[in-house]
Amino acid sequence: MTTMTAAQVRLHTGGMEPDPEVPERPRPPRVYPAAYKLRVLAEYEQLDKQGKGALLRREGLYTSLISEWRKQRDKGALEAFQPRRGRPPTDPLARENARLERENARLRDQVARQAKVIEVQGELSALLGRLATSSDDPAGEGLAASEPSS
Numbered sequence: 020m021t022t023m024t025a026a027q028v029r030l031h032t033g034g035m036e037p038d039p040e041v042p043e044r045p046r047p048p049r050v051y052p053a054a055y056k057l058r059v060l061a062e063y064e065q066l067d068k069q070g071k072g073a074l075l076r077r078e079g080l081y082t083s084l085i086s087e088w089r090k091q092r093d094k095g096a097l098e099a100f101q102p103r104r105g106r107p108p109t110d111p112l113a114r115e116n117a118r119l120e121r122e123n124a125r126l127r128d129q130v131a132r133q134a135k136v137i138e139v140q141g142e143l144s145a146l147l148g149r150l151a152t153s154s155d156d157p158a159g160e161g162l163a164a165s166e167p168s169s
Contacts, residue, residue, distance in 0.1 A: 056088045
């Protein structure tokens, strides 16, 4: 066996740089969703030896992964991972009910404000009516008679 120095390697490779296609950092391990594992296992178990090999090549998997997934499935570990991440799905009826309750509360507030405005307008109209009749009375007795005494 002969060993080559770095200079000899450069001379032999023509001074080529390292392959730019090689990643600087290795890829992190792939993560497979539980549904994918179950689907591949079901398909794998129905195939013959050649079909199994073709499936593994197509999916880029190894038999050791299949064995591990089988153990997980048998222990029930895959079913534990079935629920999706994020918010749990809500019942459409409950969501609609909550929306209608919020809208109902908003409309009740709006009606209460409008009733108060109508009440104030009524009081203002009565006061303006009394002022108008008192301005017709030259002595100002109409206003004094309509006001309650304290």
